[in-house]
Amino acid sequence: MSYANERRIAELAIQRACLLTERVYNSQVKGTITKGDKSPVTIADFGAQALIISSIAHAFPEDSVVGEEDSSGLRADQSKRDLVWGLVKDTLDATKELTAELGKIKDDEEMLAVIDKGTHQGGSVGRIWALDPIDGTKGFLRGGQYAVCLGFMVDGKVQVGALVCPNLPVDPEKPEGEKGILLSAIRGEGATMRPLSAPSAQGTPISMSSITDFSKARFCEGVEAGHSSHSEQASIAKSLGITAPSIQMDSQAKYASISRGVGEIYLRLPTSMTYEEKIWDHAAGSLIVEEAGGVVTDIYGKELDFTQGRTLKTNKGIVAALKALHPTVLKAVQEELKVSKL
């Protein structure tokens, strides 16, 4: 069966949420709260999660959602709660043409309840959405790359992925030109991209770069040294004969970049063997890369397993590359990390 309707709702929902995140991005007030794990969450993360989950609940009331955030930070902070509700309400008022398809939220109490619909535990059964309302919150705060990310899974397999990357250039050849792209994919049907400024345009099919010569290849990695091991990534790149400097950016913009041919490889080597990657950090981006001609595994060469709950607990790290390059890249990763295939 085709999931065209799920893709359409996913695209509309993340674009609507992106109006809110961009408003916050361009304002001075980010309303940051530090979570229990010391990571930041902003009023934009909360607002985007509320808008996207309410869209899913309106279009597919039986579905479950695994979302990154919960409402506890807002319940404990009336002024931030008011700020988020103001943003959500304004965004709903500004997009009335979408209400029939995406629904709305009646007040701030309902908004908090909607945010908490994202606390599902995930798993291997049924229709489950994986939502990262802002991926790369640190990038968002420092004015870098970020992405609004939504994946749709059936029985633990990602079938639809959609990403908005508001700060990636529409034309990679013109980095200072128009910014903002939306990418999406349906499993088995390829991946497409279009500018955010053209909401009614058909997406253009995208594919990964065809460069197979490592001396001309480029690799992407995250910005935060705590999220992936830059030193090991540099050493792997060197052993492969990659000479170009790494392309560093926050968020699933890395998956977006390689899926449209800007870079051939994305490495995310663990900095600790106890950290479990979150499903919302990879569901949408990994499907888009696969549908654009890439292969995404962990450092053991294992497929990402989205059936395990809120995290990819049976995987470690990420190795994403053009199909033709992946086996060689994986071998270099394993030699560097001294891991053997499971």
Ligand SMILES: Nc1ncnc2c1ncn2[C@@H]1O[C@H](COP(=O)(O)OS(=O)(=O)O)[C@@H](OP(=O)(O)O)[C@H]1O
């Ligand atoms: N220790 C550790 N290792 C790996 N990943 C971690 C770690 N801690 C956090 N996170 C998750 O990293 C998400 C952001 O990933 P990025 O690719 O943007 O990281 S980077 O800053 O560019 O390196 C970030 O997603 P957001 O919270 O949505 O920004 C986290 O889910």
Ligand SMILES: [Mg+2]
């Ligand atoms: Mg994230």
Ligand SMILES: [Mg+2]
């Ligand atoms: Mg996030």
Ligand SMILES: [Mg+2]
């Ligand atoms: Mg976060």
